[in-house]
Amino acid sequence: MSTVTESAVRTALEAVEDPELNRPITDLGMVKSVEVDGDAVAVEIYLTIAGCPMKSTLTDRTRAAAEGVEGVRKVTVTTDVMSDEQRRELRLKVRGATSEPVIPFAQPDSTTRVFAVASGKGGVGKSSVTVNLATSLASRGLNVGIVDADIYGHSVPRLMGSSAHPSQVDDMIIPPQSFGVKLISIGHFLDGNSPVIWRGPMLHRAIQQFLSDVFWGDLDVLLLDLPPGTGDVAISVAQLVPDAELLIVTTPQAAAAEVAERAGSIAQQTRQRIGGVIENMSWLELPDGTKMDVFGSGGGQIVADHLSEITGSPVPLMGRIPLDPDLRVGGDVGNPIVVSQPGSPAATALAGIADRLVTRKQSLAGRPLNLGVTRR
Structure with missing residues (x-):
């Protein structure tokens, strides 16, 4: 006789995680039913929304977990869709009963490293640097997210090959993932290549929603791809995530370096820390192995030296x-080139920058150490 039990199957399902929420489906109330008939098992799971993009992933993981139970010979997995009330309960389990949106990265106990990638002018490859750094960090096993804060010139979805739309559970937004990186962009909410025509307050609100209404989970690193210059979004980010460190992207060209210094100098007024300078388009390697300085040389070091003096x-x-x-x-x-051609000179340079980001020590200044004191 078969010894398969419902309890054994449910225990096995505890290892199945929702790929978007990164929590076991058993904890999230996503297992609707488990029926055992001899050596055959039928599992029905809830999807958060109809047309859930992770449906096949969830069913495959559920089937694999049930098939791993000793004695099981046949597994059938079906799906249903959560009701509004069930989605509300799910949101409460994940986010808690907060009445007001909270930016987790601005909280004193946050351990997420936040980097705002900035530039003085457009065309220096800031967004390309952002997505390649994020992908490189994710390849190391880190939990990484990207906020495409360049509302007018959003490009992160295309650069990451992401055409998926965010899911919504109650008032919580589930971000798409690409190459193991969670990302959100205004481009995810627009039809085609529609332009965004907003004034400053709307830009601020969009960034605030990206940071508070999106369920990011426990991120190790969050990268914000800022628009060029020192406008509304740069100021909003400084207000919403005051501990974000600036990464200034420039080219070797003297004119670009001069403008990049302005982007870095905003840190004096916003009291942000400048994490470092990244020089992009430094040289072109020719077929004979020689290097051509297409845009001059030394601009990145000049910016780093001047910002060191200023700050x-x-x-x-x-x-x-x-x-x-x-x-x-x-x-x-x-x-991204760090995935497609990890051994190329550009990918190697980007991986080296990613290494420097993750190996920098985190200060304990201002953080509670939770050390008890025993008196005798």
């Missing part, structure tokens, strides 16, 4: 990324 704190040059046509191609097709 009174050392601002390092994090790395120099060569001009590589394949980096551009990767962006056009939505396949």
Whole structure:
């Protein structure tokens, strides 16, 4: 006789995680029923919404877990859709009963490293640097997210090959994922290539919603791709996430370096820390192995040195990324070069910058150490 029990199957399902919420489906109330008939098992699970993009992933993981139970020979997995009340309960389990939106990255106990990637002018490859750094960090097993804060010039979905739309559970937004990175962009909510025509307050509200209404989970690193310059969004980010560190992207060109200094100098007024400077398009490697300085040389180091003087704190040059046509191609097709060609000079430089980001020590200043004191 078969010894398969419903309890054994449910125990096995505890290992199945929702790929968007990163929590066991048993904890989230997503297991509707489990029926055992001899060595055959039928499992019905709830999807958060109709047309859930993760339906096949969830059913495959559920089937694999049930098939792993000793004695099981046949598994059938079916799905149903949560009611509004069930979605509300799910949101409460994940986010808690907070009445007002809270930006988790602005809380004193947050352990997420937040980097705001900025530039003085457009066309320096800031967004390409952002997505490649994020993808490189995720490949190390870190939980990484990207906020496309460039509302007018949003490009992160295309660069990451993401055409999925965010899901919504009650008033909680579930971000799409690409290459193991969670991302959100105004581009996810627009039809086609529609322009965004907003004034400052609307930009502020959009960034606030991206940070508070999106369920990011426990991130190790969050990257914000800022628009060029020192406008409304840069100020909003400084207000909403005051501990975010600035990463300034420039090219070797003297004119670009001069403008990049302005973007970094905003840290004096916003009291943000400058994590470092990244020089992009540093040189072009020719077929004979020689290097051509297409945009001059030394701009990144000049920016780092001047910002060190202005802020009174050392601002390092994090790395120099060569001009590589394949980096551009990767962006056009939505396949970052650190994934498609990890051994290329550009990918190697980007991986080196990612290494510097994750190996920097985190200060304990201002953080509770939770150390008890025993008196005798």
